[in-house]
Amino acid sequence: MEKIAFIGGGNMAVAIIGGLIASGWEPSRITVVDPNADQRDRLAAEHGVHITDDVATAAIADTIVLAVKPQVINALAGQMNTDLSGKLLLSIAAGVTIATLEQLFGPVALARTMPNTPALLGLGATGLYVNDHTSEVQRLEAQKIIESFGICVAVEQEELLDAVTAVSGSxxxxxxxxxxxxxxxxxxxxxxxxxxxxxxxxxxxxxxxxxxxxxxxxxxxxxxxxxxxxxxxxxxxxxxxxxxxxxxxxxxxxxxxxxxxxxxxx
Structure with missing residues (x-):
């Protein structure tokens, strides 16, 4: 059974988790990695998901959501330090390009997204771009995850995510x-x-x-x-x-x- 891990348990991660559970995902299939003990306890109590502060644990999941601030991405890649082949990495880190993500995590399936704050109400409008290492099955999985908290608009060129930012992100x-x-x-x-x-x-x-x-x-x-x-x-x-x-x-x-x-x- 497919599993998903969130690195970062902030507001946007909570919005996605809520959407996934509402759409039928079992909490037992969801792991959240967060350094803040209070936030981990809150997520476990409110959603029943697995919690941990060990970043490497995320690698057991089929899909890994990078729900951290852009300035944390470099350090995060060093902490992963594991083979990510066959995994789908879905990034909601604003401004972090596919090229940067590939340098940090290697030639793996990457989906870059631009969600907006109404996702917290299940009314998000999110842009999606995937790299060449992403299979059609993985692309559809990324889209399915996004559609659990709103609509998903896939773009064919990464630079169009800047236009998505101008329309729906901001x-x-x-x-x-x-x-x-x-x-x-x-x-x-x-x-x-x-x-x-x-x-x-x-x-x-x-x-x-x-x-x-x-x-x-x-x-x-x-x-x-x-x-x-x-x-x-x-x-x-x-x-x-x-x-x-x-x-x-x-x-x-x-x-x-x-x-x-x-x-x-x-």
Whole structure:
């Protein structure tokens, strides 16, 4: 029976573990390696998974999830010090390229991913790229793991993960900023902060749910609520006159550029 090991037991690892168990994985098939005793105990109590502080133990698993900070990867590779042939290494370490991972771990199956924080709610949007040593079976396994906590979008070129970062990796912050500013504006218009927040968040949830249904493109959804010479049109025209689209484009381009720089260690 296939086993999976997580090196690192932080928030994103917890999100993936929760998704796996919810999708049918038995906790007995999951091992978490973490140096923090309190975190290990918490994971064992809440999820019933195996826990350890011995990195080498992870090598017994078929899939090893590298759920650590990028600056820890080098030291981690030295601690593994074992034959990883036949294993699938799935990395969620931001900015660590496949080339770097291959230098550290050798010519093994590697899947590099870019998840985002809504994965904590099972609503993640994650990009996936695999190297040439990854079999189709292993690629599908990586995709299955990711889909346990949201959607998975596979890209054919690794550099496209920087675009994924700009869209979904950093994307939640854009929406949080929009919510933040709408609450401020609603309060300035006379609503209490509590009412402005409730209306803003529910509106964001409703709009996202309608867009997620997928049968109507967003531009059509927008048109349906934008009556000629109406209140919504007044707001939309104001946004367009203030280069709203260009602001979004510039922000996402800046995000992609920074992701590329981080990938080069800058």
């Amino acid at each position: 994307g939640p912050a854009y929406y949080f900023l929009m919510i933040e500013e709408m609450i401020k504006a609603g309060t300035a218009l006379g609503l209490s902060r509590e009412d402005a927040a409730a209306l803003t968040v529910q509106t964001a949830l409703g709009a996202a749910t309608m867009a997620a249904q997928g049968d109507v493109p967003p531009e059509e959804l927008r048109a349906r609520v934008t009556s000629p010479n109406g209140t919504t049109q007044a707001a939309i025209v104001s946004m367009q006159n203030n280069a709203f689209g260009q602001i979004i484009s510039n922000a996402m381009t800046a995000c992609q550029t920074r992701a590329k720089e981080l990938g080069k260690g800058q």
